[in-house]
Amino acid sequence: MAFIPCLAWVLVGYLSTYVVGAPNLSSFYPPLWEESPGQFSDYKVENGKYIIDPWVYNSRMGMYKILLSQTATYFAKFAPENEQNVLWGLPLQFGWQFRSGRSADPTRKTNCGYESEDHLCISADSWWTDINYFLCAIPFLSVVDAGIMGISPDEVTLLPPSKEQQRFCYNVSGCRSSHPQMMKQWNAFYQYLKSPSTDFDDILRYLWTAHTSSVEGSLGNFEDKLVYYSKPEADFGKSWCVFVNYLVASLYPPTLIRTYNFEKGLPSRVLLKTYIAPFIKDFNPIQNVLLLSLNGLRKLDESTGRSTDPTRKTNCGYESEDHLCISADSWWTDINYFLCAIPFLSAVDAGIMGISPDEVTLLPPPKDQQRFCYNVSGCRSSHPEMMKQWNAFYQYLKSPSTDFDDILRYLWTAHTSSVEGSLGNFEDKLVYYSKPEADFGKSWCVFVNYLVASLYPPTLIRTYNFEKGLPSRVLLKTYIAPFIKDFNPIQNVLLLSLNGLRKLDESTDSELLTLWETLMKTKTTRKLVLLLMETFFEIAS
Template sequence: MWDAHQAAINVGLSKFSGILFYSSDVERNFTTDFLTAIEFCKAAIYRPFFESSTNFLVGYSHRLLMEQDRVILTSNFSIREKALMNAVKFISEINEVTGGAYNISDAYPPLWQESPGQFSDYKIENGNAASPRRHVAPSPLPIHFGWQYHTGRLADPTQKTDCGYTSGAHLCISVDSWWAAFNYYLSAMPFLAAIDSGIMGISSDNVTFLPPSKDQMNFCYNISSCRSSFPEAMKKWNEFYQHVQSHSSSFEDLLKYLWAAHVSSSQAAHKNFDNRLKYYSKQEADFESNWALFVDYLAPPLFPSTLMRTHEFQKGLPTRMLVSGDKGHFIRDFTNLQNIVLFALSFLHKVHKYTGTLSFIVWETVMKLKVARNLFQEILEFSLHYFN
């Protein structure tokens, strides 16, 4: 269906791309950005069912855009209209930042096509949309989730159950997995905060996640419990969504608030789940700690973790769990890039530890300069392409 749709779009573009009679430059830019967003919908295998299409059209602007809409949207646009226009703008900027490299068919996370295509596809219990703990897969980091799934990092690290193993319940996500616990804080909380902000047009009373089989007190399951248990993280995510709805927010503004919210959720997860590192080999536990620290260092430069960037970067991550026999940072069945990444993460952890976090403070200060942020991103991307 999407191939036929895109073919029709391509024919239309070839015939009408020279049309100049738009109501304003703002309307013309929105039209071209919207066509780019449609291509992303195709890539994500978006399923335009009647219900989801109807909800989508509710957010489409009810009039042509004028020059005065360039910076601040006028009051006669609804929250959902503002959200759609900012989402289209956000996608366009991602496309521009990545140089149009959004051929993501190879980057799809596992089970992407089988995942729910709209909110109503989720299980309903007692009038509420409920999702069991093991099924909380729709994460803001689906590509990273896919790497965890493929490499066995969502399986039971205690090996007391068959949860997550190929020979057993391979779709199961273990409640004892350090990675899975972090995923929950970085997916469930942002999702509930999005509902709370009103950006999704869903009643906050209708969404509840079902608790896991153990450690229930470490998680939150609806908006009120998340607000109560993790007020700072929920506040940060709400601030992010408020700026998503603001037409004046730039791509860098959104990255700033996104990373602030991400770090807040991550800090909360550290407090509750670092004790699970004991379930892993020393090599794997060290890698997990080093990886989490590296992600913290990605926040000050406002690293744009777009889908394709994440897909390319993950080629440098280990393709299996680290075991006690993995000595040093030159593991024979890993690529040169994967061994270099392991060495770099370990080196960063040692510098951070021996400087008493001074290195992070200096890093934050330097990364306040835009030229420094741009230089870091260029060096990182060059290194990945060179060693890959």
């Protein structure tokens, strides 16, 4: 099941596109945008150099304001008033950090960043704003270096924090020396912006490559700062970094309105040790659900390893190597492709996404390209039944009167079309796995048929709790359930049960499934099965 990460994407899509009426763009600006410096002359000058203090909120925000202003000309062809400038994500994220208290001193040893005290102070002990420093100073100094600001590289200097000055860089030459890869990637972004012909997708590729260099180049340097936070907040920080990698892979456009609306779903304050999503009382439902989804996505990303290259001929998917890569040799993620691409493109085709069907294209893998489809028209042609069933699901959702059981019927009919329409195409991939893992894959597919017959509702919390019982990693050839030592009892029992169900189903030539489908035709038996499942996992938890 991939409902938790998919839910995160649905929320992103919903939040990012929700705008009512003709917007007044100034209402989307980050806090104190108007009061922040907007040109170099607003900063003090010493010895012919502009002196900027990035440890004061409006001073650092002013760097972003100048950056957005000076790059506006490159985005004028995409929308008026600089709204489509993809650099808006940087100041809006920094503004959210300030507004939510994440730029304040987490140690509480100083008053830095606290309301009614020194609330504009940016703490060098804040993990959030230390990472942000390299998403502000580096883009800013790189744009100076690229010649876009109209001043020479030696005319601007940033002030150091009151402590740990060696962790940062403060001018073009110093940052070139200490962080050459970051400066190189941001410079490449600006050089592409300056080219006579630019494509919006290519702008995003250059932006996210540069953004990734800043994040990956700074994360390891500030890991020690996470100890100043509660476990929920530290976990959220890690989850946020994982999620950003998915934004990178999708070429998410961090424009003004889209980013502003997305940030409505982010936690409005630093998380306390007692906070458990989705039950944080004064967080709104979207904040609770998004927080739970991001943490679930991180755990899924860290745990299973089923998106990695099972042949081990490449580094695709392996930790400390190319861990975000999804292998086209993975049986699991090849099947999942048709539970992601088809629902997604069908939603576009159904008019739910607010864009036309020809406005989105998926990239092919480096091999076996002919096994997949990449856009609405291509998937309609190669997988008409899948597209038809998913479209029927969305059309029913859009109807004025819907019933939850009928929603589930349409969903599972569409889900079944994706699975049955792709299983035979990837059976050859199972040879890359141990026998226990290959058997588990087959058992999982059989079990899903029983979920389908039961009209199991794969809602957020229910699915999250159920997935706790799934194997936490790829099974080795020596694994025998229920005797896998470091699997918990529920994982061992569930694995044994699923394999047993598959063998029983095969021995009865699927007559057992037929009997189950007959039993599940009444709402009473379906409710009873659901209650038994939930009771089992509640006791297990």
